[in-house]
Amino acid sequence: MRILFVSHTDSHGIFRVGSHHLSAELARLGHDVVHLSTPISMVHRVLGRVPRSRARATPSDEVDASGVRHIVPRTALPAGIGTFSVATELRRRRLDRFDLVLVDQPLMWHQSVRELADIVVYRPTDEYPRGMKAGLQRDALHHVDGVIATSVEVLRGLGDVRVPAIVVPNGVDTARFTETNGIRAETCVYAGALDRRFDWGQVARWAGAHRDVRFELIGPLTGEPPTLPDNVAVLGALPYDELPARFAAARVGLLPLSDDPGNAGRSPMKLYEYLASGLNVVSRRTPVIASDPSNGVYTYADEAEAQSALQAALERREPNGSGAQLAQSHSWTAKVAAILTFVGGL
Numbered sequence: 653m654r655i656l657f658v659s660h661t662d663s664h665g666i667f668r669v670g671s672h673h674l675s676a677e678l679a680r681l682g683h684d685v686v687h688l689s690t691p692i693s694m695v696h697r698v699l700g701r702v703p704r705s706r707a708r709a710t711p712s713d714e715v716d717a718s719g720v721r722h723i724v725p726r727t728a729l730p731a732g733i734g735t736f737s738v739a740t741e742l743r744r745r746r747l748d749r750f751d752l753v754l755v756d757q758p759l760m761w762h763q764s765v766r767e768l769a770d771i772v773v774y775r776p777t778d779e780y781p782r783g784m785k786a787g788l789q790r791d792a793l794h795h796v797d798g799v800i801a802t803s804v805e806v807l808r809g810l811g812d813v814r815v816p817a818i819v820v821p822n823g824v825d826t827a828r829f830t831e832t833n834g835i836r837a838e839t840c841v842y843a844g845a846l847d848r849r850f851d852w853g854q855v856a857r858w859a860g861a862h863r864d865v866r867f868e869l870i871g872p873l874t875g876e877p878p879t880l881p882d883n884v885a886v887l888g889a890l891p892y893d894e895l896p897a898r899f900a901a902a903r904v905g906l907l908p909l910s911d912d913p914g915n916a917g918r919s920p921m922k923l924y925e926y927l928a929s930g931l932n933v934v935s936r937r938t939p940v941i942a943s944d945p946s947n948g949v950y951t952y953a954d955e956a957e958a959q960s961a962l963q964a965a966l967e968r969r970e971p972n973g974s975g976a977q978l979a980q981s982h983s984w985t986a987k988v989a990a991i992l993t994f995v996g997g998l
Contacts, residue, residue: 653751654684660757662689664710666889673984679719691725732759739764758788779809805917805939823987824924831930831976836903843870851908899929907935928979930971948972
């Protein structure tokens with residue numbers, strides 16, 4: 653098939669998101685895949701939300717090693733505000749017909765997307781209870797053929813969905829993140845966004861209670877981090893290819909989610925990347941992430957539980973073999989198979 657992803661994140665930055673992995677896996681299966689990302693606007697460049705250096709280094713149109721064609725348009729105004737049209741952009745590049753379109757960026761939704769393919773599926777990865785994204789999402793739900801949500805909570809947040817819908821959580825690149833043998837060092841690692849969804853205070857309390865444990869925080873910083881104990885290393889953004897080695901050298905993978913409402917429906921890729929790497933996982937409990945001690949997943953709802961969860965995870969000195977085995981069933985290959993089966997039914 654010829655497949656189009658209309659995605660919120662391009663593949664040239666620090667973060668790897670589900671659409672990147674899904675598009676690569678589909679291309680490896682022989683499909684012709686185009687990944688169209690949110691435009692880089694002049695407004696974002698002027699305001700510094702997209703550094704000029706990053707904008708210059710991001711190709712507007714290229715084919716990657718897996719055969720996926722990545723398109724990152726340039727516009728004057730941000731998506732959802734200006735006159736940008738997915739259909740117009742693609743036709744300008746002589747791409748005007750697809751078998752399947754998967755949309756995960758509501759800001760790029762327009763009814764003209766409906767004209768691009770026989771099957772159009774909305775793939776929400778987050779909850780949008782209000783604002784421009786919420787309005788565009790509501791309109792999309794009236795015109796798409798199906799919905800593939802990344803969590804039960806995200807699907808619930810859509811309200812009354814009147815088209816076929818399934819939940820396919822984010823997965824893991826099992827070839828990249830693999831379990832290694834040997835007793836792990838007393839190191840806890842976090843990799844991801846360091847924004848309002850991240851609980852700095854919880855990390856500080858863990859580090860204060862475990863002065864002999866090293867805590868590594870990996871992710872781009874938007875400002876100065878708070879004062880932290882000296883056993884916390886804020887490493888900033890690291891290349892995605894460096895993460896497997898970081899995970900393989902640690903004992904615990906952290907998901908210190910804040911009480912931001914947006915965390916309730918998150919399907920964090922790091923959960924299965926941690927597990928595939930043989931890490932035990934400590935996470936705030938959410939409707940999506942539950943305790944599973946037999947597979948090395950410990951969750952908490954308050955400070956006492958947070959401390960006991962970390963202690964239990966640290967006591968498991970050997971690699972988390974059962975968690976690694978669980979992660980194998982959540983490979984991107986399995987996720988693509990589920991998506992193609994669902995689309996076949998449409």
